[in-house]
Amino acid sequence: MKNVWRKIFLSCSLVGMLTAVDAQQANTTQQEKFNEFTDRQGSPYRTAMGTPGPQYWQNGADYAMEVELDEDEHTLAGTVTITYHNNSPMDLDFVWLHLEQNRFKEDSRGTLTTPIQGNRYSGDTDGGFEIQNVSARVGRRGAASNRYLIDDTRMQVFLEEPISANGGQATISMDFKFKIPVQGMDRMGRLEVEDGVIYALAQWYPKVAVFDDVTGWNVEPYLGAGEFYLGYGDFDYKVTVPYDHIVVGSGALQNTNQVVPRELQNRLSRAADSDSTVYIISPDEVGNTSLTRPRQDGKVTWHFKINNSRDVAFASSKAFIWDAAKINLPSGKKIIAQSAYPKESDGEDAWSRSTEYSKASIEHYSEKWYEYPYPAAVNVAADIGGMEYPGLNFCGYESTGESLWGVTDHEFGHNWFPMIVGTNERRYAWMDEGFNTFINHYSTLDFNEGEYSSTLNQTRRFTNWLTSKDREGIDTYPDVANTRNLGMIAYMKPAMGLIMLREYILGEERFDNAFKSYIKTWAFKHPQPNDFFNHMENVAGENLSWFWNGWFYGTENIDLAINGVYPYGPGNYVVAISNRGDIPMPVLMEITFDDGSKERKTLPVEIWQRGDSWNHMIQTDKKITSIQIDPDRVLPDINSSNDRWPSDLYNNED
Structure with a gap:
């Protein structure tokens, strides 16, 4: 009985000590952060599962x-x-x-x-x-x-x-x-x-x-800043241009025999069966109309079709180098990648790799998320930083190397958001640019086994903006947002949110199941933000209101902290942690022992439902030498100095 009372006394003393560490925070409730932040109930048109309802129409x-x-x-x-x-x-x-x-x-x-x-x-x-x-x-x-x-x-x-x-x-x-x-x-x-x-x-x-x-x-x-929100339909369009022009456009060319000479038709056929880039018009042939044009005067009409598309674009010039290669889709279908660019853009580290980039991008997204639906993928060099349309991009004609890969991959990624998943870009740029930036991250890591780097997972690079008094929320309409903030609220912050969901909160398998299902479910339809939130939750099996509310519909930040680690009898340690930010998060801890071994433990987000301090008991027969929160640095935690115990282990790598 004496030993029992001694343990009770020690326990009460320890609780009092840990509570005193952060008394002000421990008396604060965070329950409201777990409440539903918007009305996400279903209707006959859009269900609470985040799917089109039985009476959905468009x-x-x-x-x-x-x-x-x-x-x-x-x-x-x-x-x-x-x-x-x-x-x-x-x-x-x-x-x-x-x-x-x-x-x-x-x-x-x-x-x-x-x-x-x-x-x-x-x-x-x-x-x-x-x-x-x-x-x-x-x-x-x-x-x-x-x-x-x-x-x-x-x-x-x-x-x-x-x-x-x-x-x-x-x-x-x-x-x-x-x-x-x-x-x-x-x-x-x-x-x-x-x-x-x-x-x-x-x-x-x-x-x-x-x-x-x-x-x-x-x-x-x-x-x-606000882009487009368009319905779907079939497009049949004819473009009449001077005889010495080449035209590339969204969809499939319908009258190749009339507008492309036989030699170029043969090259197109070779390209359609080649994994390597084939010149249709080489740099030396630009301007040689006797070879590259079917007639030598007047006008020529190019005829294109594309079905179930939300828009079409095209380019026309007599200055084009034109090349192409085969794209292999998961279903076994073969389509064609094409690039059109002037001599000013030519070069081994420049646009001569455009078709290689285009092919890799389309093949990656088709394999990982949803198969590309259009008959061609065309990249056009223009005086445009980067802009996407169904099956066709305009990218900067002076882009080279990693920059050209990045813009090409980004613009082709837009075929998934918002071309396949038809979101409203004019209101919700984050459902377009942010989702695309997220999938670009994995495409870049995959390309040529990492030839180019992605910095999206280096989320702590952005803490200065995340703590800026001028920051705005992701939900700010693009035409209203400060243009200096648009890159963060439309592109980077929503993409970082999906990175956190995939690599920290849900895990890759649960996230990928839900995200692929979202794309398939809303392909060629018009989802709203709540449809995305509901669908991800229902397929992944997780109530994420606390995350949507804090990260997507606010300007709050993440700051998880270790307040201290305290021995509690033989083989027992108590880790005192706190949520000093305004967004609750699961707590992934990596524990290092004196023999050099490591162990990871995850505490669920629900530890923050009643307050912002928590004590966790670790039982071990080893001596703990250090503990690190978020060891892979997935979270954009705004204060890295309190993520680790002992705090003197903190160094500049954070």
Whole structure:
């Protein structure tokens, strides 16, 4: 009995001592950090499991377009016919469209909200759409309407009768023309090189806005940082250009025999069966129209198709070197990677590796996450830092080496987010840029067994920004965010969050199961943030409200600490730990013993539900010499000096 009372006394004394270590924190409850932070209940349209509901719907549009490029006037002009499918449960009296070339007008909202000193999203201001001959009708026999309203980058087309719910169709057609800007907001435009002009054409046609079950019509203006939110459909487009131009575009070329000479057709066939890059037009052949063009004057029309896509882009120039190689997909299907670039971009450490990079990128993502759905993957050198469209990128023509790999891999990664998983980039840039930055990390580690490095897992490099008074939350809309913060809140911080989920919180297997399921479930659909949160939780089997709330919907930080380690009788040690930050986290500890052996223990996040201090008992017949929290440094812990005991073991490597 005497020994029992002695143990009780020692225990009470120890608890009192450990409590005194951090009395203020121990009296603080953190329960609210585990509460649901938003209404994530299901509906007939979107379930609480994060899947499309039994009544989920989305509208779509098919496009038929014919345009002509005038290289003397630098204009693009043509016609578009849109077949709109109303699958919603509501009749629609009108349709909203985006006219994104109107951003390049002097009085556009985007121009007027650009700082005087400019920024990445500055652009020409002497452009904009000329729209004529608008006609809209419901069904095949409905009365035609020519009533429309244009406001900035939006166009509202009115109908003589509603488009009926649950499958009604309308046809909208018009002529359009615009001057191709030189500076196209780092997304499109034109570049003059020695052998001609490279025309990078994007946002080049009137396109239907998304009508969904969350917002109705999504009609946010095109300002700059916010990108795009588009529906899916089939595209059939024809591009007429001068005879000496090469055109590459989203989708598959339909009339190769008419626009590509036989010798180049033979090279394309070889490339389609080659794992190594094959020149279609070599650097020495640029400008040799007798070899590279099927005719020697006039105009040539290139015809492309792509199905179940949300957009199309293309490039045209007489200055292109053109090469290609085979892409091997997991299903056994073979498609083609292509690169088009001028002599200024050529070189063994430059764009001559573009197709190699493209092939590796597409093959990696297809194997690891979801198979690439399009018939080609095209990388185009332009005066654009990097911009993605379905099946086609524009990347900086001066990029070389690791920089070219990085931008090529990043832009092709966007085929998964937001091209396959159709998120709303204009509102939720993190579901696009952040998810893509995350998958880029593993693609880079995989490429050529680590030829290039990724720094995404070096999360503690970013603690200065994470503690800055000017930081903003991931959930800040891109057009509202301080442009100096956009790289962090749209790209790096959400990607770091997924790294933490995969490598620290859930583990690779649980995370990969959930993330692959999310991609497959929402492929060619429109998930919202809550759909992602719900789906990851349901498939991984973990309530993660505490994480979403702190990391994705706040500006809080992580700071786990070891307050002390105390002997407690033979073979027993008590580790006193605290959560000094505002985001609770599981605690992974690596324990080192005097014989040099190590052991890892993980304490679940639930230890923080009642407060921010916790004592953990370690029983061992060895002497503990040190303990380290987060030994792999996965967490962006803002104070590395308190992660280790004894504290004098802390050194500059943190």
